[in-house]
Amino acid sequence: MRLNNKKPNDRVAVALVLCFCVVAIASIFTMRSNFSQLDLDSDDNINIAQKEDQQKEDFEQNVVNPIPTVDSTTSKPDAADDQVKDDRKSTTSFKVPLEGQISKQFSVEVPIYSPTLDQYVVHTGIDIQAPADTQVLAAGDGTVTKVYNDDKYGFTIEISHGDGIVTKYSNLSTTKMVEEGDVVKKGQTISGVGSSALFESLEAPHLHFEVLKDGVAIDPSDYIR
Numbered sequence: 001m002r003l004n005n006k007k008p009n010d011r012v013a014v015a016l017v018l019c020f021c022v023v024a025i026a027s028i029f030t031m032r033s034n035f036s037q038l039d040l041d042s043d044d045n046i047n048i049a050q051k052e053d054q055q056k057e058d059f060e061q062n063v064v065n066p067i068p069t070v071d072s073t074t075s076k077p078d079a080a081d082d083q084v085k086d087d088r089k090s091t092t093s094f095k096v097p098l099e100g101q102i103s104k105q106f107s108v109e110v111p112i113y114s115p116t117l118d119q120y121v122v123h124t125g126i127d128i129q130a131p132a133d134t135q136v137l138a139a140g141d142g143t144v145t146k147v148y149n150d151d152k153y154g155f156t157i158e159i160s161h162g163d164g165i166v167t168k169y170s171n172l173s174t175t176k177m178v179e180e181g182d183v184v185k186k187g188q189t190i191s192g193v194g195s196s197a198l199f200e201s202l203e204a205p206h207l208h209f210e211v212l213k214d215g216v217a218i219d220p221s222d223y224i225r
């Protein structure tokens with residue numbers, strides 16, 4: 001009877017042990033996988049830390065990189081300044097072709113009122129007022145390239161100074177002072193103040209003076225010293 005009674009108890013005990021073993025093994029596997037997950041997490045943390053460091057380095061490199069461009073940009077204005085200086089050098093020899101008051105400024109972007117035309121028009125030169133027949137002088141050394149009677153601006157003389165720069169004198173009293181092909185010196189008399197410009201005939205006697213760079217009218221005020 002005892003044996004018979006013991007046998008079921010032993011079976012239960014064995015079953016309990018087996019169950020315990022299964023649970024123990026299962027828990028070990030679970031813990032291992034958790035540990036490996038933790039390892040992976042720690043690896044990820046390291047990777048993230050490394051990435052952050054890399055990003056920091058990249059950022060620092062990005063911050064460092066622009067510094068040479070700062071040097072290059074500081075050198076650019078110098079080059080621009082040199083260009084401006086060169087331009088000034090080439091124009092410092094220009095002198096006022098006529099002493100007098102500027103009665104109309106250069107204005108190619110904003111139209112200004114023309115009493116003669118009774119409308120607002122652009123003005124591609126400056127008007128210097130002076131009594132009729134006051135001597136008009138060459139602004140610089142050069143060659144007279146054109147002498148003609150312009151439909152709008154009357155008696156006109158053009159002088160080429162090289163480097164694509166041409167001075168243009170209009171509303172003159174006569175074209176007989178110099179001729180095409182003449183080599184003129186700075187300050188040499190080329191004509192006199194008149195009222196021959198149809199477009200400015202209602203305005204007091206004056207010289208309509210233009211400076212052209214490569215055929216484009218520019219402000220003579222910037223070129224006269």
Ligand SMILES: [Zn+2]
Pocket residue numbers: 104123125126127200207208209
């Ligand atoms: Zn004018």
